[in-house]
Amino acid sequence: MSTENPLPQTGVGISRTMTSGVRTRRMMAFVVDAIIIAVLTSIMYVVVAVLGIVTLSLGWLLFPAVFPCVALLYNASTLGSRDAATIGMRLMGLQVRFEDGASMTMLQALAHTLLFYVSVTILTPFVLLLSLFTRHKQLLHDLLLGVIAVNSDQ
Template structure:
């Protein structure tokens, strides 16, 4: 859980930098367009956050930049592939459950057998350490040589 919390804080910092840079560009463009572009910031900022999660969690690494630094990976539990849409849904459900009731979401970790939060249970995902999984994948691929 500590790795997950640290990854969350790193991602908040990265998202904050992303939002700040987009806002600065939007303000400058807004002045150049006499304020017409400022309305677009209301759409561009949330879309950029959703795209961050879709591009990072939906990639082959299955982890945001903060999760990569903390050596954790998002894994589906129901057998479906982890694509960009599932990653976006995971992020949206995460932000909704944290916004509504973050203490309850954090308490779920203590009482679920695989230490899943509410949004993990809803979407059907699990956070795991990447390094033990990489060793397991290497062993399973070495043992299953097909001709």
């Protein structure tokens, strides 16, 4: 975990400017990340197809696991990185941090990603509604882990 605190604290915790415009940019970041995951998944499908040919169709048993593995690895490795953001979030100027400013570890980022996909699977498209009623525009998986999406330029 990072010992530095890049998030300036106010008397009440996270300031409004730190979460201003986060919801819209987070949705745009999701679209960018979905495109990146789709490209990576397509590449892995080709790899698995070739592996299936080489292993006389045994490798084709990996097809159902390709998308979940790519999505989990992409999100966990980027959210758990020093930048605390996926590539889409970086392009939109966002980071995901704990309220004390610490970034997530790889394991916490994996839990965040798993909770995201479970909540999206169950609540789609209502998963975004929760952000209308939470103080820091958090989604369900953010609340469960205690993280906040903030502007990275703060």
